[in-house]
């Protein structure tokens with residue numbers, strides 16, 4: 001089976017609310033694809049449609065070329081973590097996984113392997129009712145891995161993890177992609193995906209607004225700007241302004257220059273004898289790039305008082 005998810009032209013309304021408005025993207029093997037967008041952008045609905053839990057009004061979603069509903073032994077094709085809270089409180093972690101394995105016709109021997117993979121061996125005989133959200137997330141991921149699927153889909157898996165858990169999760173997702181799996185991970189926080197995702201599918205108002213590699217997104221959002229560090233800020237701004245640049249001051253000795261390439265900036269400053277200590281390519285953070293992209297698509301924005 002191909003390790004892919006294909007989402008094509010999904011539309012879905014809930015009453016007056018348009019949750020999906022032509023959502024289309026592909027998740028390829030061997031990569032972590034971040035699925036990001038503000039609250040209400042349609043990420044969970046898309047995942048639910050992919051898993052056949054919600055029906056789309058239009059469009060289709062395929063896993064390894066097939067709709068979820070036609071997959072035999074679906075857990076061996078796709079593992080998903082949608083709601084880590086969905087646990088029977090009186091069951092131990094191990095029994096939860098055994099129950100799931102047996103109900104899906106999978107070999108119970110996988111249970112101890114996946115518990116070890118997610119670092120939960122020592123808690124395997126504890127009841128789920130006493131688990132923190134972070135432990136529930138780990139258990140949910142163990143469940144997703146039970147069928148050793150080539151495709152994984154995780155909705156906000158970092159939610160509730162402590163800093164050590166977040167670092168673990170990043171490495172874990174990378175290793176799953178390194179094994180050739182297609183990994184789709186949703187988040188409404190770009191910072192969570194900064195060191196994890198290879199590609200980003202950025203969504204807003206039910207559709208894709210960018211589908212790009214992380215590196216390309218940062219380059220595009222940085223818009224060829226240049227950071228100039230100089231103790232002679234006023235003189236530098238005057239000569240660069242005459243040369244056609246536009247500028248923003250970021251701190252006492254730093255200017256972000258738009259409209260002139262760095263070689264030209266250096267030439268202009270040298271020609272007028274303006275001293276400077278650094279001219280460098282300006283790089284936005286992934287968070288800033290994301291804020292730029294989604295500025296018009298936030299469903300609820302707090303109002304400053």
Ligand SMILES: Nc1ncnc2c1ncn2[C@@H]1O[C@H](COP(=O)(O)OP(=O)(O)OP(=O)(O)O)[C@@H](O)[C@H]1O
Pocket residue numbers: 014017018019037038039040041042043044045046187188
């Ligand atoms: N069962 C439902 N009934 C009514 N409206 C729904 C339902 N599920 C989702 N919606 C609405 O559809 C839109 C998309 O919601 P969805 O949960 O898919 O977004 P999301 O990107 O996952 O958001 P979040 O980051 O908050 O989880 C929202 O406006 C939401 O209120």
